[in-house]
Amino acid sequence: MTPFSGIVIHGLKRGKEFGFPTANILLDQTDATIEPGVYATELTLDNEKHQGMLYVGTRPTLNLSKRSVEIHIFNFNRSIYGIQIQFYVLKKIRGDQRFNSIEELIAQIENDQAAIKAFFETNS
Numbered sequence: 001m002t003p004f005s006g007i008v009i010h011g012l013k014r015g016k017e018f019g020f021p022t023a024n025i026l027l028d029q030t031d032a033t034i035e036p037g038v039y040a041t042e043l044t045l046d047n048e049k050h051q052g053m054l055y056v057g058t059r060p061t062l063n064l065s066k067r068s069v070e071i072h073i074f075n076f077n078r079s080i081y082g083i084q085i086q087f088y089v090l091k092k093i094r095g096d097q098r099f100n101s102i103e104e105l106i107a108q109i110e111n112d113q114a115a116i117k118a119f120f121e122t123n124s
């Protein structure tokens, strides 16, 4: 499996408010197609492996429409802007969705986290 790669760019910084900060990624593969959705991902940065949740979508809950590729890295709180990362798209959990409130989005992301952690427990 070939990994995707890209550089970490500044997002809207809303993720931090939500309790799920994300590294927003500018993909090197400009023609890359990752179907919109939420995935378990394994990534490498500075030669270290990490696990996390990948989101690809337009962030419809925030009324945005441009594709965003973001990763919430588990157990991680360093600033990594400008750093190159590589990641594998391992398992799709669900599609992109519009929620009626930020609270509902956060509740769903908490469920995603439980599902993805369970995936890693049985698959790593």
Ligand SMILES: Cc1cc2nc3c(=O)[nH]c(=O)nc-3n(C[C@H](O)[C@H](O)[C@H](O)COP(=O)(O)O)c2cc1C
Pocket: 010, 011, 012, 013, 014, 015, 016, 020, 021, 022, 023, 024, 038, 053, 054, 055, 057, 058, 059, 060, 061, 062, 070, 071, 072, 095, 096, 097, 098, 099, 105, 109, 112
């Ligand atoms: C695991 C995960 C799942 C997400 N699912 C959705 C979703 O279904 N719908 C949506 O509008 N945004 C979703 N988001 C995106 C959040 O809206 C986004 O992280 C937030 O807007 C912060 O963006 P920022 O990093 O540019 O500030 C998800 C984010 C994560 C980490």
